[in-house]
Amino acid sequence: MRPSRARRASAWLALLSGMSFTSSLWAQPTPADKALAEGLFQDGKRLMDEGKLEEACPKLAESQRVDPTVGTLLNLAVCHEKEGKTASAWAEFKEASALAASAGQQDRAQFAARRGSELEARLTRLVLEVAQPAPGMVITLNGKELSATAATGSGIPVDPGTATVEARAPGKQPWSQQVTLDPGPSTTRVTIPPLADAASSAPATALSPAPPQPAAQARPEAAAPGATGAGGNPMRTLGFVAGGVGLAGIGVGAVFGILTMQRAGDVEAGCSGNFGCSRADVEANESALTTAMVSNIAIGAGLACVGAGVAMVLMSGPSEKAAAAERVWIAPSVASDGGRVTLGGRW
Template identity: 40%
Template sequence: MSRRRAARRGSAALALAAALAAAPRPSRAQAGGDAAAAEVLFEQAIALMRQGDYEQACPRLAESQRLDAGVGTLLYLAACYERLGKTASAWATYREAADAARRQGQADREQQAREGAAALEARLARLLVEVPAGSAAPGLSVRRDGQELAPVLWGTAMPVDPGAYTVEASAPGRLPWSTTAAVDPAGGTATVTVPPLAAAPPPPGARPAAPAGASAAQPAAPPARPAPREAAGMPAQRLAAVIAAGAGVVGIGASVGLGFAARARFEEAAPYCDGDTCDDEGVEIRGDAIDLARAGTVVFLVGAAAVAAGGVLWLTTPSPAASAAGRPAVHVGLGPTGLSLGGRF
């Protein structure tokens, strides 16, 4: 992009914000109490924007839009977010306004919204949360400011408003971890890497593990008492089965959500396509849909494999009654070095 074109886009964004502050309110089609409340909030917000109080104006515009949606309100809200320094919120709201204006045939407003979004594109700040393979414990949950981050978003630099963000991670049987990341208003990408979570200490009253070599000095256990390895191995294997199956179910659910998102994105390309022939906008939208569909397929396959592994672990857990009777049994256990396989025949 040439400097002249970039300057023209920046000037267009400033002109849009100035025009919004002076323009008349957008018309509202909905009737009833919600429309009346939306109108009052809208008038208050415009007055606050003219006074430069964007901190108070933006929430009123957002609530007005929720009560009675309109393209004009979205444009005001995007300009308010931009003046407040919330670049990611402004960028997303401009894009939402452009889509709404396109659906309603409002070409002028669509162009205004797209110019506003384009002017913010280069200034967007992003937050990248990385989860290396060594940190991906079973049942791992990663949250940003308390909101769950789906595994498909791990490793993706997401646009965010400048500020401080708390990133947390937790998993069954592991100590929780958290850190704070500062996102620079000047743009760029802040990266947070989730480390391997430490194992949680045993609960109070749990029997400590015997030191190495101590078993030789201990008297032999009575024959009628079950072996400690069998008593401890069975619940550990069942727990591993539940964790693996649970993680698989979560993955399958996430793949279904990605499938619906891909279908919705594909349908958005209809206005730009004639059969299999699409313009540049349609090609980009369909490309997004294909990427979402591929991600959903990969997540589904991983989830299905995890559910299958959980089923194998559950079904191969030896029965205490079979062990006592001396019948053949297969034992699969989890230890510090990985998966172990044993049995009695």
């Protein structure tokens, strides 16, 4: 075997067996480890003799992991060969041959070398080809990482069955493919296509500002001086309130004025006789004076409120409501015979 080919074979052996070429001298298992490994070995050997390979091989593999020995490794290789895992068995025979030779166990070394050579002619191989290598590309075979440069173009010994090939690289979308591998001797080629660029995180789309809402057409009163809103004018409202209070006061004064005139008539009729004014007439006169005073105060206050209300409405400026109010007006006046209120309008 040429040196380069030997180095390549050693690399595949390390990959497939999952072990380094170590001797039992490097490991220092405890007595408990040795006891556990021996028990596992005995169980695995018995199960293999019974043909229960799916149970035997894992026990032998665990025994080898706990306390590595050439004998256990040889039995594990035989178990894998019977199970049909030719690549695993080939790697284990090669490793056992090297370990036995270093330990001076020539018989075992020759036996393992011969069995390894026989299996090499029956290996199933997988050839990987990369259509377009990407920086930092990593290729894995059944979860085990391979060097993209070393793995491509070479026939990798693999166990027959189903294998999963995966490829990934920074900034690229991962790629994977399952491959069915027939028992050897056979060679299967798998081409890894150019990896697609990873979908970049789309920047958040800026929300478009909402279109400005058209300004509502101002009503006439909204543009009027002193207006505080589209719905009304505080001064105008206060003016109408004052006017209403004034009208109510005038109404009260008118009622008391009528009572005053009635009682004054009664007093004048009672006191015009020969006997003078009676006590009832005196009390009626005092009551008339009181109602007259109330009437004067109510009418005066009412007129003042009406006047103030009219002034506030006029000062608030024209509006739709004011225009409506102009259709009806109140005109208070004072004459020598008393006060009056004139109500007018147009329709």
